[in-house]
Amino acid sequence: MIPVSCVFDQAILTTLLDHDPVVQDYRQFFALLDWSLVQQWEDQQSLHRRPPTHSEAAYIKAFLLRIREGFMYSTQLRRFLLKHPLLIIELGFHLELDPSAPYGFDAHKTLPSRYWLGEKLRTLDPLLLQQLLEATVHSLQAEIPGLGETVAFDVKHIYAWVKENNLRTYVTERFDKHQVLSGDPDCKLGVKRSTNQEQPDGSTKEKKELLWGYGSGVAAATTPDYGDVVLAEYTQPFNEGDVTYFRPLYQRAAVALQAFPTHVTADAAFDAWYVYEAAARHGGIGAIPKNGHGHPEMVRDPDAVPRCAKGLRMTPRFGFQHTNGYRAQRFGCPLLFPTPTGEACERLSSNHGQGCHKDPNWEAGGLMRVLLDRSSPLYKAVYTQRTSCERINSQAKELGIERPRLRNRRSIANLNTLIYLIINVRALQRAISINRGLLPMI
Structure with a gap:
């Protein structure tokens, strides 16, 4: 008017x-x-x-x-x-x-x-903001051919606006994760960074940097000519692990792209079988560093069949649904299955006389996780694109995502979506300008 x-x-x-x-x-x-x-x-x-x-x-x-x-x-x-x-x-x-x-x-x-x-x-309405973000992805797809073939995932920390995050202020029980903070009841305590410090006696001691706040998960894509684009975002309290962001981010990215990504990439915090599974189902790879999480590595043959403690190739017995949600394959002692060989082993009497056994993940993603050649050119090319998330996080930080002056989860989540909207509109402006420059002069 x-x-x-x-x-x-x-x-x-x-x-x-x-x-x-x-x-x-x-x-x-x-x-x-x-x-x-x-x-x-x-x-x-x-x-x-x-x-x-x-x-x-x-x-x-x-x-x-x-x-x-x-x-x-x-x-x-x-x-x-x-x-x-x-x-x-x-x-x-x-x-x-x-x-x-x-x-x-x-x-x-x-x-x-x-x-x-x-x-x-x-x-x-967060759904309305998500629709606006998806619409920017559709517009970017019209300008950038092949956008979203490879999608990178990462999580950005966000400091809650509470006195517990100010180390200059005296606070009793600063890092008691069970308390509900009066400044922001929705924020949670999480680990921003964990490092090992060497002690005078040569041992190492883990040092954790804690903060109260939230995490902003982002799915991003990049192209050499057009730069970085946000495909999806998701906000949670900071006590949630990085890998918990993957499924909602992957679903939102697929909806925005109206197609499933071929390849996915992320840092070692996303080393879970279902992350690889998402890529394996569509003919791609999950370019993610392997993370043993402190567990000993299972010795396997090139076809993923495990070997026992004596170094013998184990015998497949039956498949079953594991309680962790994946299809597992039971492998038994090669000295007992399919028929006893009579060879002696101190482990034959274990497991009620059935010897040792192993139950590796036998899903496509589980197999990719252990068989993937992380020195291949394809892996290196896909993993390099993970830096798109770092550049998106840097842009988001400049727009104020890291220390918002807000005191509840919903406001912070909406603010994050609006920040990523601005990043995508800037990317769209850049893409339109580049494409206009590529058109022949008439």
Whole structure:
């Protein structure tokens, strides 16, 4: 809506909007998002409740502006918009008309309060934000051929806004994981980094860096010419292990791409059979360093058949469903199965006279995990793309993801999605510019 005032008529205000550099910058930025999704969401919501004072699109645009401008607090956002009344019109807030005002409306009465801006960030529909993020992936696919053939996974730590994370403040029981913090009841204690320090006697001692907060999981893809793209994101409290992010991220990435990735890659924290399984089912590999998790390595032949403690090739007996959710293969003592050989072994009397046995994971992903050639050119080429997540995390850090001034999980999760939206829109702007430059001059 273009207001009218005693100073500027509608024609002049329209001209001002068309020539204001800040308004034009945000108009071009917002044009790359699919706002029809927001309109459809509002139409569905209007069937069950009265239309709100301001549109959902206006709030989302305001929060995107807050992140782009580097504002940590809603107060800063509101103060900035009061200084740029033309932006208030451009964002689409419902104007409180006042013809005596220079721009035809009362900016103070139009803008939501600081409290309501914070509350609105918390109550934004996360599914709607996910749909907007998916739409940017579809737009990027139209500009970047083959996007998403290889997908990388990683987790970024987020510090909760609590005094327990401030080492300069005295706090009793700072790292008691069972307590619920008053500053942010949703955050959890987790390990940011674990290192082994050598002691004077030559032994090593594990040192853990702990923090209260959240983890932001990201699935990303990269291409040499176009750079890095966010395919999916997922936020959890920080006490969850990195590998727990994989399944929701993989599902969201597949939905966004409307196809399953061929290859996946991640660091050693994602070394689980079902991560490899996702790639094996679609003819790809899981380029992930092997992580023994402190367990001794099973000696196997090139076809994955294990060998016993004496070095003998074990005998396959039967398959069964393991309690950990995968298909396992039972291998028995070669001195007893399929028929006893009569050869002596001190382990023959174990397991009720059946000798030693092993139950390796016999799923395609489980076999890939132990048989994959991690020195092959394909593995190295796929694993190199893991750095796309590191570059995405670096961009997200610059946009304020690491230390948000928020005190609940839902607000932080919504903020994270909005940050990744900005990263993808920037990638889309870059891709459009590159493709435009590749077109032959007519």
